[in-house]
Amino acid sequence: MQILDGRKVASLILSELTNEVVLLNKKNVQPKLVIISVGENPASALYIRAKQHACKKIGILSDLLKFPENLTTEALISTIQSLNTDSSVHGIIVQLPLPKTISTPLVIRAILPKKDVDGFHAYNLGKMFLSTEFEDLAPSTPSGIVRLLEHYEITFEGKEVTVVGHSNIVGKPISVMLLNRNATVTICHIYTKDLAKHTRNAEILIVAVGKPGLITADMVRSGVIAVDVGINRLPDGSVCGDIDFLNVSKKATFITPVPGGVGPMTVACLLENVVKSAKRLNI
Numbered sequence: 001m002q003i004l005d006g007r008k009v010a011s012l013i014l015s016e017l018t019n020e021v022v023l024l025n026k027k028n029v030q031p032k033l034v035i036i037s038v039g040e041n042p043a044s045a046l047y048i049r050a051k052q053h054a055c056k057k058i059g060i061l062s063d064l065l066k067f068p069e070n071l072t073t074e075a076l077i078s079t080i081q082s083l084n085t086d087s088s089v090h091g092i093i094v095q096l097p098l099p100k101t102i103s104t105p106l107v108i109r110a111i112l113p114k115k116d117v118d119g120f121h122a123y124n125l126g127k128m129f130l131s132t133e134f135e136d137l138a139p140s141t142p143s144g145i146v147r148l149l150e151h152y153e154i155t156f157e158g159k160e161v162t163v164v165g166h167s168n169i170v171g172k173p174i175s176v177m178l179l180n181r182n183a184t185v186t187i188c189h190i191y192t193k194d195l196a197k198h199t200r201n202a203e204i205l206i207v208a209v210g211k212p213g214l215i216t217a218d219m220v221r222s223g224v225i226a227v228d229v230g231i232n233r234l235p236d237g238s239v240c241g242d243i244d245f246l247n248v249s250k251k252a253t254f255i256t257p258v259p260g261g262v263g264p265m266t267v268a269c270l271l272e273n274v275v276k277s278a279k280r281l282n283i
């Protein structure tokens, strides 16, 4: 069994990005990411800190705009519109989840697709359906998973892949990306009748649900490549994924740890999108 080391692969990506930022600086371009956060959410605060820390490490400017829980959809959209036209800003992300009183689809639609470095705008998501060449500003968690597996020379063509979780952020886009790479993709979700039947069929199993211990060893085939996107905080303060790591790792050929697997890759791919966007907005 081999660990898919997201920290190591992410740091390789970040060091390449550092060089690209230096080149942009020489052209008087200073890449900048603006992160919008509404209300208080401890998990979001943690993710935002990780993104800002990584930005700082590689020379990307990051601004955090924090708003109170009672912000209106209209006020948030108007903030986004002013960032859309601000030429010093290359990437805009709105940390999700937003408070229930705010319309997430309307807010995401307001982001200029060229600055949508999370890849959540319908324009960027829709383009991904065409082929790998149109995965332009792709969502960073799915990109991170593909990059991590590619680093370990894991191929997708013809593979049986089961994705558990059908969110717009992870499950749906990773399914499309793997379909683009000619995998046979099965997507499972809360309404799936016999989850274990599908997970046992998987040569590559990707789990993005947010339920600790959802995938047990009896639910995977021997030799599985297991990718755990879950980040769950247990009552004792420790963090774990959706896969029973201890027991599934005994049957796996490759497995991602939590923490240190997909999480760091997500951050690295987000920053890659910021650099891509900064380059393109300054051609």
Ligand code: GUN
Pocket: 093, 094, 095, 096, 097, 118, 140, 141, 169, 266
């Ligand atoms: N919430 C959970 N994951 C993400 C992400 O990748 N981007 C944003 N903006 N919010 C999230």
